[in-house]
Amino acid sequence: MDLIRRSLPAAALALGLAAIPATANATVAPAPATANATVAPAPANAAARSDAAEPVPAVPPDLRSVEVTFRGEGGLTFHGSVLSPATAEPARPGIVLIHGAGTGTPRTKLMGEAVEFARRGMSVLIYDKRSVGYSLFHRSYSQLADDALGAVAALRSQPGVDPAKVGIWGLSEGGWVAPIAASRSKDVAFVVLVGANGLPPLRQQTWAVAAGLRKAGVSGSLVDRTELNLYRAIADGGMFPEPYYDPEPTIAAVRQPVLAIWGTHDLLTPPLESPPVFARALQKGGNGNYTFRFIPDADHAAHQTPDGGVTRLPALAPGYADMVGSWVADVTNGRPPTAGPAGREPVQDSFTVPVIPPAWWESAPVQLAMLILFVVAFAAYPLTALVRRLRGGSRAPVTRAARLVSAGGFAAVLGSFSYVFYLVMSGGKLATTGPVLAGRPVIWLVLQALAAVSAVATVRTALAWRRARGSVPRGERVRLGLLLAGGLAFIPWAVYWGLLLP
Incomplete structure (x- = not known):
């Protein structure tokens, strides 16, 4: 059954959008030579396990960099850099930066x-994210949290760093990872979250793509039903990691001070819905040491954006770094953080909807079986006619409507899946839909018209066959029977996928 679920055709393509981008690279000046420091000796059975190291990043002349290695979950060796002021104060605080989604993301991304x-x-401390055990199809937030704790241990051992003042910073996907790490270790002194999501990953992802479609002017069944059902099938097929992970219990287990930041133009995480979830969970766990801040004119990663969050500029939003620096200084020096939210309310034009696992008849194996049925049923009809012609024989069809069932159904099935997969790949922030007419992409309208033609032609073909049943040869009955089986199954299938709905 697992093999069947993982066979949902092309579902892997749609999952590419689940990798929410992390922050853009910044341009920096060349750095002086850096020292090396190796932390946390490896277990004997893990000596050969190491992710490839990215090139050592250059740093500006007012900073210094030390290269470190450390062990993450499973004994995997990680490579990182510790940036500090060139004239650093002793007993200074430290912070480990946790990436957003993406496999093998280089440290230079942050x-x-x-x-x-x-x-x-x-x-x-910034480090190259793991590529071992992390992909579009498989990832573990628990594993990533253990990697982050390995980085915390490495930073705590650095000269000049006060081990009691080392915290973690998590962006996007890191907003799920950082609370897990903090809940597991008292070595984490504080938590900073940026663009963090208090909702399950699949609910966040369906919202982000649907919001991108709506931003492009799309409404109706394509955005309300088709996109949602596609992601449910992808998750059921095992192609969406941790789809129903509930972050609330873990957030409630965090005891450290928390600073959570959202850009007012976050298009990838619902910025209005997430803060109340974090507040509710933290209060439930008895943690009142949290601060929420909304950064004006900032995107998902608190970077500057010139167009409402669609484009991310390399520069951080004004005041963002100062906010983090002063907050960390306060909490690591025993001054309680300011509770509650502050800043202009974020923009969120639509709200998320719950995403429940599909019933058996909606499942990935059933959808795969339906696709196979449609391809065989709709393609066999013209192919049989072609074979007959090549053999020198031909037979008049029971009704010409049968050709419409075959052609319309085949085009609607393959066309709709190809188009919707393309949309979910481009749907984050702003979808590329092509021309839109009355809230529907013209391509989708054409596919809906083909589906309607196929449905009507199926009914006409069934009636014509019934009238001429006694005169239809056995071979033609088999051919028509297969076609009608596909056509009759296509009608409810097309309703489910929104092809026969407004």
């Missing part, structure tokens, strides 16, 4: 944040 945080008196 270089902009690392540089700015280091300039505010912290030692900042």
Whole structure:
């Protein structure tokens, strides 16, 4: 059954959008030579396990960098850099930066944040994200949390860093990972979250793509039903990691001070719905040491954006780094953080909807079986006619409507899946739909018309066959029977997928 579930054709393509981008790279000046430090000796059975190291990043002349290695979950060796002020104060705080989604993301992806945080008196550890055991189809937030704790241990051992003042910062997917790490270890002194999501991953992802479609002017069944059902099938097929992970219990287990930040133009995480979830969970766990901040004119990663969150500029939003630096200084020096939210309310044009696992008849194996039925039923009809012609024989069809069933159904099935997969790949932030007419992409309208033609032609073919049943040869009955089986199954299938709905 697992093999069948994983066979849902092309579902892997749609999952690519689940990898929410992390922050953009920052341009920095060349750095002086850096020292090496090896942390946490490897277990004997893990000596050969190591992710490839990315090139050592350059840092500006007002900072210094130390290269470190450490062990993550499973004994995997990680490579990172610790950035500190060139004239760093002793007993300074430290912060480990946890990436957003993406396999093997290089540490330089977070270089902009690392540089700015280091300039505010912290030692900042950035590391190359794991590629071993992490892919579009498989990932574990628990595993990533253990990797982060390995980085915490590495930073706590650095000269000049106060081990009691080392915290973690998580972006996007890291907003699920960081609370797990913090709930597991008292070595984490504080937690900073950016673009964090208090909802299950699948619910967040369906919202992000649907919001991108709506931003492109799309409404109706395509955005309300088709996109949602596609992601449910993808998750059921095992192609969407951790789809129903509930972060609330873990957030409730966090005892450290928390700073959570959302850009007012976050298009990838619902910025209005997530803060109340975090507040409710933290209060449930008895943690009142949290601060929420909304950064004006900032995107998902608290970077500047010129177009409402669609485009991410390399520069951090004004005031963001200062906010993090001063908050960390306060909490690590015993001053309680300011509770509650502050800043302009974020923009969220639509709200998320619950995403429940599919029933058996909606499941990935059933959808795969339906696709096979449609391809065989709709393609066999013209192929049989072609074979007959090549053999020198032909037979008048019972009704010409049968050709419409075959052609319309085949085009509607393959066309709709191809188009919807394309949309979910481009649907985050702003979908590329092609021309839109009355809230429907023209391509979708054409596919809906083909589906309607096939449905009507199926009924006409069934009636014509019934009238001429006694005169239809056996071979033609088999051919028509297969076609009608596909056509009759296609009608409820097309309703489910929104092809026969407004």
